[in-house]
Amino acid sequence: MDNQNAHILVCDDEIDLREMLQEYLGKRGYKVSGASGGAELRDILALTSVDVIIMDINMPKEDGLSILRSLRPENATPVIMLTAAGDVVDRIIGLKMGADDYLGKPVDLRELEARIKAILRREAMSSPAKSSQSEAKHARFGDLTLDTDEAKLLAADGSEVQLTAMEYSLLKVFAENRGRVLNRDQLLEQAHDRSWDPFDRSIDIRISRLRRKLETNPEKPDIIKTVRGIGYLYDPN
Numbered sequence: 001m002d003n004q005n006a007h008i009l010v011c012d013d014e015i016d017l018r019e020m021l022q023e024y025l026g027k028r029g030y031k032v033s034g035a036s037g038g039a040e041l042r043d044i045l046a047l048t049s050v051d052v053i054i055m056d057i058n059m060p061k062e063d064g065l066s067i068l069r070s071l072r073p074e075n076a077t078p079v080i081m082l083t084a085a086g087d088v089v090d091r092i093i094g095l096k097m098g099a100d101d102y103l104g105k106p107v108d109l110r111e112l113e114a115r116i117k118a119i120l121r122r123e124a125m126s127s128p129a130k131s132s133q134s135e136a137k138h139a140r141f142g143d144l145t146l147d148t149d150e151a152k153l154l155a156a157d158g159s160e161v162q163l164t165a166m167e168y169s170l171l172k173v174f175a176e177n178r179g180r181v182l183n184r185d186q187l188l189e190q191a192h193d194r195s196w197d198p199f200d201r202s203i204d205i206r207i208s209r210l211r212r213k214l215e216t217n218p219e220k221p222d223i224i225k226t227v228r229g230i231g232y233l234y235d236p237n
Contacts, residue, residue, distance in 0.1 A: 002057055006120055007043055011035040011067070012056040012082065017107070021054065023107050025116075038062040038070070045075065051123065052116055056082045056105075057090050065093060072098040073162035074138075077117045082107060095205040100166045102202075122169050122191070138234045139175035141214045142223050146171050153213075166191065170203075174234035176226065183231035208231060 008030045011019045022032045033050070035041040037059055044050065057064035064081060071077070078100040083090050091102045124137070139146040143159060147155045151168060153161040163171070169191035173182070176191050182190075186204045211218040225233045 005236070006050075007031045007033065007048065007050050008116065009033045009035060009041065009050045010055075011037070011041045011053060011059075011064070013037055013059045014056070017056075021107070021109075021112070025113070027093060030116075031202075038067040041080045045077070050077050052119055053077055053079045054082065054116075055079055055112065055152075057094065058084060058093070065090065065097065068094060068097050068099060075201045076087060076162060076164055077124065080112070080115055080119070092180075092205060095202055097211055098164050098209075100164055119165060122165050138169070139178070141171065142216065144214060146175055148172055148175065161213055166206060167213075170206060170210060174232075178234050181227045181230055181233045 006029075008025055010018050010021045010025075010032060011034075012021075013036050018036070020032045022034050025032045032043050035044055038061070041053070041055075055067065055236060057063045068079060068081070071079070073223055076098075079098070081091070081094045081099045081102040082105055083094070083102055084105055094102060103115060126211055139148070141153070143156050146152075153163050153168070154170065155161055170187065171188045173187060182210075187203050208218070211216060211221050211224060214223050215221045223234065223236065225235055227233050
């Protein structure tokens with residue numbers, strides 16, 4: 001997907017920031033809509049499709065985490081959360097609830113655009129249109145099956161298990177590297193298009209979230225195993 005086709009929704013109660021992001025991203029070829037809060041965001045989502053949501057956590061009436069909770073898991077639109085500088089707790093909670101990425105305020109516009117492009121690249125790679133060009137592939141994750149031809153995680157009864165774009169990307173990376181130990185740097189580079197920071201625990205949080213969907217006992221994982229001091233191992237057997 002190129003910029004001309006991407007629709008970005010900016011949800012922030014600060015009108016100056018909202019307008020700045022709309023102007024900056026608009027000049028770079030994105031279609032950009034603005035919402036001052038949860039009600040406006042839902043109205044826009046009900047009327048049109050959106051490729052990426054940029055949402056502030058600290059908003060009056062209904063904060064960003066509450067809005068995110070109401071969206072997941074039915075709506076899997078990628079979400080970049082804007083957080084106050086150093087607000088690690090909100091970042092961790094947001095990632096656990098299904099946010100795809102986060103960025104601290106004040107917003108670095110170039111960094112924000114880079115994160116948007118990374119998400120759009122992942123979405124394009126995981127779309128059925130891209131996958132249908134190659135032979136269908138299936139990877140077993142316990143009782144669930146990852147169908148990379150349809151970009152879906154399916155339960156035994158054929159029903160779809162909802163995944164965020166980042167969760168799907170991680171499962172796809174594991175499926176392509178079965179039996180191989182992957183460290184956090186490799187996982188971030190292959191699934192998230194960025195290098196690992198020693199203080200960045202986003203991969204651990206997302207794998208913990210995936211385990212709750214995949215494992216019979218997430219506290220004693222059998223499918224995605226932790227290799228202490230190194231990283232993670234996908235072992236379907």
